Amino acid sequence: MRTSASLLxxxxxxxxxxxxxxxxxxxxxxxxxxxxxxxxxxxxxxxGRYVLVVRKDGVERRLPCKDLWGFTYKGVLFRxxxxxxxxxxxxxxxxxxxxxxxxxxxxxxxxxxEVAHATQGHRSYLSRDLDGPIVPxxxxxxxxxxxxxxxxxxxxxxxxxxxxxxxxxxxxxxRQCVVDFEVALEGGR
Numbered sequence: 696m697r698t699s700a701s702l703l704x705x706x707x708x709x710x711x712x713x714x715x716x717x718x719x720x721x722x723x724x725x726x727x728x729x730x731x732x733x734x735x736x737x738x739x740x741x742x743g744r745y746v747l748v749v750r751k752d753g754v755e756r757r758l759p760c761k762d763l764w765g766f767t768y769k770g771v772l773f774r775x776x777x778x779x780x781x782x783x784x785x786x787x788x789x790x791x792x793x794x795x796x797x798x799x800x801x802x803x804x805x806x807x808x809e810v811a812h813a814t815q816g817h818r819s820y821l822s823r824d825l826d827g828p829i830v831p832x833x834x835x836x837x838x839x840x841x842x843x844x845x846x847x848x849x850x851x852x853x854x855x856x857x858x859x860x861x862x863x864x865x866x867x868x869x870r871q872c873v874v875d876f877e878v879a880l881e882g883g884r
Contacts, residue, residue, distance in 0.1 A: 715749050716767045717758075721825035724765065724772060729753065735768050735805060737853040738782050738798065745780050769804050773797050777828040780841050781816040784824075787869075790880050791853060793873045794829060807875070818866040823850060832869050835862035854881070 715732040719723040733751025738760065740746070744759040758781065765774035771786040774794065782797025796816050803809065817831040830842040834857040838844035847857045859872035 718765050781821045789877045792822040818864050819869040832858050833862050833864050865879050
């Protein structure tokens, strides 16, 4: 009986404490390996930069987001945008990787809710693959200077997606554009 109680206690402790796993690259994420950081506390601004705050064995650590590839929190992958190092959540991996605002999703995962709002960052982001740079999904016509504008120029094969998304930063619209784009690609194969 004592062994069962110890095992249960250990399992509960693992579920509560090993919530955040740091991944140094996509290969670690795919292999489900990485460094156990313990419990998620928050992502905060310190000296003008975003910092991931975790707690393990009663010790709090602050990790600059600019130095991190990404982490899983309760099984959900979060990466960091290329400019500003804002946390973003992977929503879909396909011809493009589609991400949404990490602040809102971190709050939803942490609180167990289905809706949360964020005032920092954009609503959605894109990357060519899991290891590539992540840019805001805001594609203004004629913009060649912003990270999104340069990204658009780099991947002309995805122009239909960029045109559909446009410059509104509208979450529901962007989600539909990504779904429609992926369906069109599958139909063309």
